[in-house]
Amino acid sequence: MIDQLPQELLEQILGYLPTASSITNVSQANxxxxxxxxxxxxxxxxxxxxRQFPTIAAEPPWLEAGLRLTSRSRAWDRRAFVxxxxxPPRAKSNEAVQNGRNQTFGFMPVIDSYETVDADQPKVREVLAWGAGGRIVARTxxxxxxxxxxFSFPEDDRPENxxxxLRLLRPHQNRNQQGESMFIRRANRELALLHWTPGKNDWVVAATYLVPPETAIDCVDLSEDADPLIAVCNSGSIHLFPLHTSKAKNHAMTVxxxxxxxxxxxxxxxAKFLSSSRIxxxxxxxxxxxxxxxxxxDTKPTESPSTHIQALQQLEPNILSGNRVSGRIGANVLARVDKTGASDSDLLLSGWSDGVVRLYDLQTSHNPIREFSDPVDDGQIFSVLPIGQERFLAGSHQNGCLKTFDMRLDGRVYDYTSAIPNSHESSSSGLSRARRSSGRDINIFLAVTTQRGAPPSRPLHLQRGARASTYRGSLYSLSSPSPSSPxxxxxxxxxxxQLDFINSDDLQNNRGGIRDHLDDRHVLNLSCYERPRLGHESTDPVLLRKQTWQKDLSKTPEGNNVEAGWDECWHMERLRASKEKTGSWRLPARPSRRRGSASRTS
Known part of the structure; x- marks a missing residue:
């Protein structure tokens, strides 16, 4: 009998089981x-x-990690999210972000987040912060x-401020004993390290970093070391600063x-640091x-400060595509694809102005090893977010379109249908492998209702009226607290x-405690569609599906019929086909006007 085995051997055997529920079933035997x-x-x-999630850099406690990853994997496969x-709570009148007089465009949020688990208490602690014009909003x-x-800077409503x-310091980087820290760059050329105490508006500018007035600041990045480096880049130089110093005002350590x-x-x-010595x-x-x-x-100092350094590599954008793009293209965003247990990375994900996401392996070639494109929406890619080495998200500059892509560099191990009884047979659940959906990636429309001229601090659910319209602008930034976060x-x-990838049944049973912080007024019903496969644009149907919020599921006939491979919150609507030769469907693009014109792609 298995219960007669030694503890060490039993642990090794159970670790090979394919699902978390199978481990639980064994524990219920006696x-x-x-x-x-x-x-x-x-x-x-x-x-x-x-074994089941080899490319996800999960952290203990391992029971919670296993449950979170299996639940999230099932939600991703079923396109389930809330x-x-x-x-934020209502701000004081002198802290609210207001539109300037005669100003008709809004700010571009820059977001960062991370999560950690306290050693003494197995609870996840999450820190989120974003820039709202000249104001910072943080949540713990x-x-x-x-x-x-x-925290609001003076004249926070002016675009030049x-x-x-915005980069949050991770626990291994933070030296603020009283709370959290972040590094910011402002449009007025200010580079600063801020300390603050969660739950209080005690903000301190701990250090500033000075760049000569004649030197342009095109972009910045912060390394992930315990003693981070700041890289300030322009067309002719890279200024390197140590983040942690004893001085209030700092000049570049190396140029x-x-x-x-x-x-x-x-x-x-x-710019993106690949390691402490490569950018x-x-x-x-x-x-x-x-x-x-x-x-x-290479960011290591050269022997002669006056020597101009050459690039170690140049990564070409479209060698593998077969046809050279005639227009001017460039990368808008870079993201590391981290390897489990490694401090540096040779995998680089990049979103380009021609609407293609390219993946590079710096160890093999200067050409992309894979290219990901959307036959329906060819808008520029403004943001990318890798989810381990399994998937990634890409934000388009038009139509409020969030694209999902399956990367799976090392193959897929976990399959949630293995946890369903008789999953190989036809069943009323509609989740059998034979009846599952095509597995095509989806585009999610963040087609929320926005009111032109409304103050930026007004919540979306209050933006109604004659001047309200559907958001068809850009997705400027993406962030996830950790590779294992839902x-x-x-x-x-x-x-x-905020998108929480959780199933409707998990939500109904409050698994993970998500309903503890859920305000129905702020929940958004979004829509999505499966993208046609490349080369099958004329044959793959483009079907629009819309969400029905959990509280309304029982009122709709669609909520009673679960489609294979989809969460029960979705119901289908057929899109109107366009007259284009490709047979693809697209929304009309509306130019997005925003602050931060210095970062706009030409």
Whole structure:
């Protein structure tokens, strides 16, 4: 009998089971097995997570990690998520972000977030912060406790004072014993380190970083080391600052001069540290029609400060596509695809102005190893967010379109249908493998209702009336607290939307405690559609599905008929086909006007 096996051997065997429910079923066989599973749950679920989710950098406690990952995987497969707006408490009148007189455009939120688990209490603690014009909004969540903080710079309604970059310091980087820290860049060239105490408006500017007035600031990035480096980049140089110093005002520790590689006028669009000694920088050409390659530089100091350094590599944008793009293209955003247990990365995900997301492996080639495109929406990619090495999200610059892509570099291990009894047979649940949906990726429309001229601080659910319209602008930023988190934050004009990937039945039973913080007024009913496969645009149907919020499911006939491979919150509507030759469907693009014009792609 299995319950007669030694504890160590039993732990090794149970760690090979394919689902979390199968481990739970074994523990319910008798009291001895229950006690053995409870005693060795850290070892069992550690092995389970490492085998079933090998590309996700999960952290203990392993029981909670296993349950979160299996629930999130099922939600992703069934396209199940709850969308709601992040609405801070009503601010004081002197702290609210207001539109300037005769100003008709809003701010671009820059978002960062992280989560950690306290060693003494197995509760996830999440920190979220975003820039709202010239104001910072921060939220700390732990269990049922939510603490908000905010900070406003003088004249925060003026676009020249907007926050353009915001990076939260992770626990291994933070030296503020009283609370949290963040690094920010503002449109007025200010670079600063801020300390604040969660739940209080005690904000302190701990340090500032000075760049000569004649030096342009195109983009910045912060390394992920315990002693982070700040890289301030422009077309001719990289200024490196140590983040932690004893001085209130700091000058660059090292200035790296860049050799000219192109004869056309350019600026640096974005930068991303790949390790403590390597940085990827994406230039944007302002003249001509030549595509701009991504450049990799060594950030170690050179022997001669006056020497111009050459790029270690140049990553070409579209060699694998077969046809050279005639228009001028460049990368708008860069993101590392982290390897489990590694501090550096050779995998770089990049979103481009031609609407293509390209994945590079710096160890193999200067060409992309994979390209991801959307045959329906070819808008520029303004934001990307890798989910381990399984999936990634991409934000388009038009139609409020959030795109999901299946990356799966190392193959897929966990399959939630393995936990369903008789999943290989036809069943009334509609979740059998034979009847599951096509598995095509989806585009999610953040087509929320916005009112032109409304103050940015007004929640979306209050923006109604004759001047209200559907948001068809850009998705400027994406953030997730960790590779194993079920939550994604999306920045649209003037607002931050939170997507929690959780199934309707999990929500109804309050698994994970999501309903503890759920305000029905802020929940958004969104729509999505499956993208046609490349080469099958004329044959794959483009079907629009709309969400029905949980409380309304019992009132709609669609909520009683679960479609295979979809969560029960979805119901179908057929899209009107366009007259284009491709047979694809697209929404009319509406130009988005926003603050931060310095970061707009030309």
């Amino acid at each position: 009291r001895k097995l229950y006690a053995a599973v409870r005693k060795g749950e850290n070892v069992i679920f550690h092995d389970f997570v490492k 969308a709601r707006e992040c609405v 969540t732990k269990g049922k406790s939510i603490k908000w903080s905010s 907007d926050i353009l970059d 790296l001069l860049l050799a000219e590689t192109a004869t056309t006028k350019q600026r640096k669009r974005c 990827a920088i994406a230039p944007q050409y302002l003249e001509g029609r030549q595509p701009a390659p991504i450049e990799i530089f 939550t994604v934050y999306v920045g649209i004009e003037n607002h931050v939307v």
